[in-house]
Every structure is written in C-alpha cells, then in structure tokens.
Amino acid sequence: MIKLKASDAGLSVAEFTRRSVLLKPLPKRLSKITLATYKELVRIGNNINQLTRATNTAxxxxxxxxxxxxxxxxxxxxxxxxxxxxxxIETEITDDDDVDSDEDLEEWE
Structure with a gap:
C-alpha cells in the first residue's frame, strides 16, 4: 500500500515515508484532464515547430x-x-481519480 501511495505521489518510498512522518505536504498532483491537456499542447507545439521550420526554410x-x-x-x-x-492551476486528485476500481488496480499491477 505504501509503495502504491508513493508511486501515486510521484515519490520514492523513502521520500514518501519521510514526508509522511514529518507531516510535510505531498506534491500537488495534476488531474488527469490537466495532464491530458499538457500532452496535447506538447503535440500541437511540436507540429507548430515543424511548420515553423518548414516556413523558415522556404x-x-x-x-x-x-x-x-x-x-x-x-x-x-x-x-x-x-x-x-x-x-x-493547482488541482488535486479527486476521489474519482484514486485507484479504487478493479480496472484501475489492474493498470497498477
């Protein structure tokens, strides 16, 4: 369970344990929607960069x-x-984003 929570927080088990014991806040997590938006922005940015290179070359x-x-x-x-x-935007994972369902657990395994 600790390994899963550390992984979900994006921390090593040692860092997760250290922060938990010292009552230090865990890093803010981005929602799945925000992460998907970032990924799409990166794709769009890559396409614009390619088009810019082609334009400059032409x-x-x-x-x-x-x-x-x-x-x-x-x-x-x-x-x-x-x-x-x-x-x-500082968003935290909501209860809907937690690993609760069997389907989500299969992804973690």
Missing amino acids: IKMGLRPPADPEQLEQLRNLLQQIGRELSQ
Whole structure:
C-alpha cells in the first residue's frame, strides 16, 4: 500500500515515508484532464515547430512558405499563455481519480 501511495505521489518510498512522518505536504498532483491537456499542447507545439521550420526554410530558399510566419508566432504565443495558465492551476486528485476500481488496480499491477 505504501509503495502504491508513493508511486501515486510521484515519490520514492523513502521520500514518501519521510514526508509522511514529518507531516510535510505531498506534491500537488495534476488531474488527469490537466495532464491530458499538457500532452496535447506538447503535440500541437511540436507540429507548430515543424511548420515553423518548414516556413523558415522556404523563406530562405526564396519559395512560398507553407504558413504565415506572423500567424505561427501568434499560435506559439497562445500556446505559451495556455501553458502558463495551466501551470498556475493547482488541482488535486479527486476521489474519482484514486485507484479504487478493479480496472484501475489492474493498470497498477
């Protein structure tokens, strides 16, 4: 049970035990929705980076760019703003996110 709780907190068993004994707070956990949002933002950011590289290469070669550089910059800034706002949100795992069901336990095994 301790190993499971330590893993869920993203800590080693020793660090989890140390914090528990000393009554130090555990790190805040992000909800599954927030984690999924971060992952999707990373994917979108990677696509924008690839499109930006292709656009810059086309411009250097004197070819028509596949995207408007100004719009790419706006997209990049928007993604950064969303990322900053998400990082400011402190969410804890709710009871629904805890490992309670048999299905969730199978994932842990």
